[in-house]
Amino acid sequence: MAEYGGGCCRCCFSFIITSGFAALFMWLSLRTSKPDCSIEKFYVPALNRSADINSTNNHTIYFDLKLDNGMKEKGVSYANISLNFFYNSTHLPIANYTVPGFYQGHKKNTHRRQLLEATGLPWAAALEAVSNGSTVSFRVELATRVKYKIMFWYTKRERLEVGGDVVVNDTGKKVNRKNIKLKSGSPGPASHWVRVGPLLILTSFIIVFL
Structure with a gap:
């Protein structure tokens, strides 16, 4: 049971990290100046x-x-x-x-x-x-x-x-x-994405934790 719980935690942690990097990559890809x-x-x-x-x-x-x-x-x-x-x-x-x-x-x-x-x-x-x-x-x-x-x-x-x-x-x-x-x-497109980008990343983490 403990092994199952530990494996689940590791899986969730890995998913959180992957989702965070995916959100960051999306923000960097879409950001324009x-x-x-x-x-x-x-x-x-x-x-x-x-x-x-x-x-x-x-x-x-x-x-x-x-x-x-x-x-x-x-x-x-x-x-x-x-x-x-x-x-x-x-x-x-x-x-x-x-x-x-x-x-x-x-x-x-x-x-x-x-x-x-x-x-x-x-x-x-x-x-x-x-x-x-x-x-x-x-x-x-x-x-x-x-x-x-x-x-x-x-x-x-x-x-x-x-x-x-x-x-x-x-x-x-x-x-x-x-x-x-x-x-x-x-403000131009760059300043818009500077404001929205971190919010997207934070929202992704919140969704994962829920």
Whole structure:
């Protein structure tokens, strides 16, 4: 009888451990993290005071957008990416651009570089500001829908909306040499699974004990 009880306990213990590891593996497999979006380069020729005088008539904006998938075992499928640019002091829309959708593999980063015509920006006021030693700022907002490839299947598409401010001085370039990370105020998929994952594991143990 004692042997039977001991064998049963060992079997239950083994089942508990196996279930716990299975729940942990499921959590790690399903957990995703949204891609990092950042502005690596940003240049406004008309605000470059050291350039040729003709550059003041060049009403374009050059940007280098970096999209980084940091996940080792999951790919990211982007729908069309909408980029909107604003003159930040008044949140005045000045340009927009659409990046065609694409798939990004594990641990990959992608650059999208473009030269855009900026319209409606108060160029004289902006040039005067940087000429007086001040700075001007621009707002970049990105919106798309992403889905994640986990092994052989895709998750449902989720909305990704991020934005950031780019400060420019009299060189026409962004002041911060580091990439300007575009951020969101709402939690992404990673933070969701960080909250739910441990709860799933705890629930599995409770079910086993019952």
